[in-house]
Amino acid sequence: MYSQGLIGADSQPVEDQAFLDAFQRRIDAEEKIEPNDPMPMAYRNTLVRMIGQHAHSEIVGMLPEGNWITRAPSLRRKVALLAKVQDEGGHGLYLYSAAETLGVSREQMTEELLSGEAKYSSIFNYPTPTWADIGTIGWLVDGAAIMNQVPLCRCSYGPYARAMIRVCKEESFHQRQGYELVKSLCEGSADQKAMAQDSLNRWWWPSLMMFGPPDTDSQHSDQSMKWKIKRFTNDELRQKFVDATVPQAELIGLSMPDPDLKWNEEKNNGQGGYDFGEIDWDEFWRVVNGHGMMNKDRIAARKKAWEEGAWVRDAAKAYAAKQKQRTAAA
Amino acid sequence: MTNESGMPLWEVFIRPRAGLHHKHVGSLHASDSTMAVQAARDVYTRREEGDSIWVVASADIHASDPARSAENFDPASDKVYRHPSFYDIPDEVGHM
Amino acid sequence: MSEHLLNTVLQIADDHLILGHRVSEWCGHAPMLEEDLSMPNMALDLIGQARSLYTYVAQLEGKGRTEDDFAYLRGDREYRNCLLVERNNEDFAHTVLRQLYFAAFMKPFWEAMHTCSDETLVNISHKAVKEIAYHVRHCGEWVIRLGDGTAISAERMHDAVLALHPYTAELFEIDNNRQQCINSGLFPDSQALQPAWTSTINQIFTQAKLAVPRDEYPQTGGRKGLHTEDFGILLSQLQYMQRAYPGASW
Numbered sequence: 001m002y003s004q005g006l007i008g009a010d011s012q013p014v015e016d017q018a019f020l021d022a023f024q025r026r027i028d029a030e031e032k033i034e035p036n037d038p039m040p041m042a043y044r045n046t047l048v049r050m051i052g053q054h055a056h057s058e059i060v061g062m063l064p065e066g067n068w069i070t071r072a073p074s075l076r077r078k079v080a081l082l083a084k085v086q087d088e089g090g091h092g093l094y095l096y097s098a099a100e101t102l103g104v105s106r107e108q109m110t111e112e113l114l115s116g117e118a119k120y121s122s123i124f125n126y127p128t129p130t131w132a133d134i135g136t137i138g139w140l141v142d143g144a145a146i147m148n149q150v151p152l153c154r155c156s157y158g159p160y161a162r163a164m165i166r167v168c169k170e171e172s173f174h175q176r177q178g179y180e181l182v183k184s185l186c187e188g189s190a191d192q193k194a195m196a197q198d199s200l201n202r203w204w205w206p207s208l209m210m211f212g213p214p215d216t217d218s219q220h221s222d223q224s225m226k227w228k229i230k231r232f233t234n235d236e237l238r239q240k241f242v243d244a245t246v247p248q249a250e251l252i253g254l255s256m257p258d259p260d261l262k263w264n265e266e267k268n269n270g271q272g273g274y275d276f277g278e279i280d281w282d283e284f285w286r287v288v289n290g291h292g293m294m295n296k297d298r299i300a301a302r303k304k305a306w307e308e309g310a311w312v313r314d315a316a317k318a319y320a321a322k323q324k325q326r327t328a329a330a
Numbered sequence: 331m332t333n334e335s336g337m338p339l340w341e342v343f344i345r346p347r348a349g350l351h352h353k354h355v356g357s358l359h360a361s362d363s364t365m366a367v368q369a370a371r372d373v374y375t376r377r378e379e380g381d382s383i384w385v386v387a388s389a390d391i392h393a394s395d396p397a398r399s400a401e402n403f404d405p406a407s408d409k410v411y412r413h414p415s416f417y418d419i420p421d422e423v424g425h426m
Numbered sequence: 427m428s429e430h431l432l433n434t435v436l437q438i439a440d441d442h443l444i445l446g447h448r449v450s451e452w453c454g455h456a457p458m459l460e461e462d463l464s465m466p467n468m469a470l471d472l473i474g475q476a477r478s479l480y481t482y483v484a485q486l487e488g489k490g491r492t493e494d495d496f497a498y499l500r501g502d503r504e505y506r507n508c509l510l511v512e513r514n515n516e517d518f519a520h521t522v523l524r525q526l527y528f529a530a531f532m533k534p535f536w537e538a539m540h541t542c543s544d545e546t547l548v549n550i551s552h553k554a555v556k557e558i559a560y561h562v563r564h565c566g567e568w569v570i571r572l573g574d575g576t577a578i579s580a581e582r583m584h585d586a587v588l589a590l591h592p593y594t595a596e597l598f599e600i601d602n603n604r605q606q607c608i609n610s611g612l613f614p615d616s617q618a619l620q621p622a623w624t625s626t627i628n629q630i631f632t633q634a635k636l637a638v639p640r641d642e643y644p645q646t647g648g649r650k651g652l653h654t655e656d657f658g659i660l661l662s663q664l665q666y667m668q669r670a671y672p673g674a675s676w
Binding site: 059066070072073078079083085086089090092131181184185189191301304305308310314318319322 | 459462467576664671676
């Protein structure tokens with residue numbers, strides 16, 4: 001947060017048409033908006049919501065994979081997984097920092113997450129019962145996330161774009177380690193291959209849901225596109241993901257759990273693309289609204305870390321205050 | 331926007347290597363400057379990003395007012411005589 | 427000789443793996459996000475050192491076993507880590523103190539290793555000493571803040587000292603294998619490291635307003651393979667996949 005000692009962030013400009021037009025002209029000229037620039041309240045709120053959700057997703061996302069750190073089957077896999085889950089924490093941290101430039105504190109955002117007021121990516125409300133899930137998450141979930149995140153590096157809000165550049169740079173190993181892991185299962189015993197297929201069956205549809213509701217139902221898309229916070233629609237990104245992922249599955253001998261999946265020459269303006277089956281949006285909304293298998297466990301785990309950590313944070317603050325007094329007295 | 335109940339916020343600057351400037355890379359929370367430097371090391375230098383760290387309490391940063399950008403920065407735009415290309419010298423002089 | 431060396435390297439390899447395992451349990455559950463990054467950094471250092479050491483053990487043994495065979499496929503009696511490193515995380519006070527106790531020993535250990543005669547271990551020591559020096563610093567700062575923070579944190583820190591101090595004596599224990607290594611200049615003399623360890627701990631405890639307890643009843647046994655009850659549970663997680671899918675590669 002840069003707002004201390006700065007003037008712009010705490011006062012809200014009058015949002016007359018001239019102001020909104022001038023703001024839109026900056027956006028259209030691909031100028032970056034920086035923390036203390038005047039901005040419409042709705043732009044600020046959209047960013048706080050989006051960056052907050054994104055940060056929460058990274059933090060909650062540590063849990064399903066973290067579940068396997070102590071059980072990773074080889075030391076090589078263990079260090080890769082540990083480094084990856086640690087990265088997710090780092091990404092959450094960069095993103096909270098970006099949101100803090102808009103005048104909302106990390107504590108406030110954390111409390112919104114714990115109270116259920118703030119959302120995070122629903123994908124993390126699915127369980128990771130097998131080791132193969134660690135590979136599948138890296139391959140599909142990180143793969144889908146990258147599709148979403150690469151365009152965000154060009155987001156009109158400077159701190160978000162900068163955080164995303166760092167995130168994307170670090171993410172690049174995540175999808176590769178996931179795919180490599182799944183590939184090694186496919187090259188292993190029949191049990192291992194079955195484990196990989198079972199995992200793909202469970203994660204394929206939820207990862208398609210990660211791109212959000214279809215464009216026809218998406219409540220935030222239009223304005224976000226206009227403000228260049230988002231650069232592609234949910235359906236565009238989803239299609240890109242399907243087209244990229246299906247051949248990757250074929251290459252390692254796995255099949256997608258979708259009988260309606262087939263190549264369509266006409267798609268993507270004649271370049272071809274995959275048609276795929278109907279997504280179960282009822283399931284999507286059920287999980288978004290808190291009724292997935294792991295929703296309650298995820299929040300409970302975050303709550304536990306936050307509450308049980310309070311005495312540690314309090315101690316550090318108390319020590320800092322004492323040190324300040326001691327220095328002043330000396 | 332001080333964060334009364336939370337930990338203070340720190341801005342982190344990393345120097346990629348000696349000879350370069352420290353560059354702002356992001357921020358983090360820590361109770362004091364010692365912990366802020368350690369956290370910066372753990373958060374922002376995991377991939378050999380640098381060899382030196384500065385942390386500054388965000389509250390101690392003072393910035394120019396964006397509403398005064400025009401009066402602060404636009405006046406420099408027509409002072410072309412500050413740049414070498416403003417001056418004509420004979421080609422025979424060569425590089426100067 | 428190589429039998430003694432193998433068994434002694436295995437002790438420190440196990441120390442690093444088991445402590446790395448414990449520290450890794452914090453990832454995603456730390457008291458603040460910054461520590462969610464610091465804890466895995468330390469765990470990665472420790473597991474990285476364990477890998478180098480197991481690889482060396484495998485080479486010394488020369489029977490084609492791998493780092494994973496040693497890390498995953500032994501019975502509990504065959505692990506030779508000291509008991510300190512297998513103790514449960516309990517809370518953040520226990521965790522940073524356990525790490526400090528261990529790192530305050532390993533730092534002078536690796537420094538002394540620089541002048542020992544085994545080339546592989548000397549190489550490992552040069553990398554490891556930098557990592558462990560940071561662990562002393564980071565955990566030391568936390569011990570100071572918790573010890574001299576609030577009344578609650580001071581009490582928790584005090585409890586952690588009482589709980590863990592009895593396990594520190596084992597760091598300095600010298601069994602026959604290690605004695606042979608020390609005699610032939612392959613390993614530093616653990617007991618000679620005691621003053622350096624004590625001085626680090628005293629210095630930090632003074633700032634943390636903590637008293638160093640007298641160890642009247644030290645707890646040992648790990649170097650002989652006799653572990654606490656927590657250890658079996660740790661192994662059941664660590665080894666789960668390797669035991670459930672024998673011979674599979676991952």
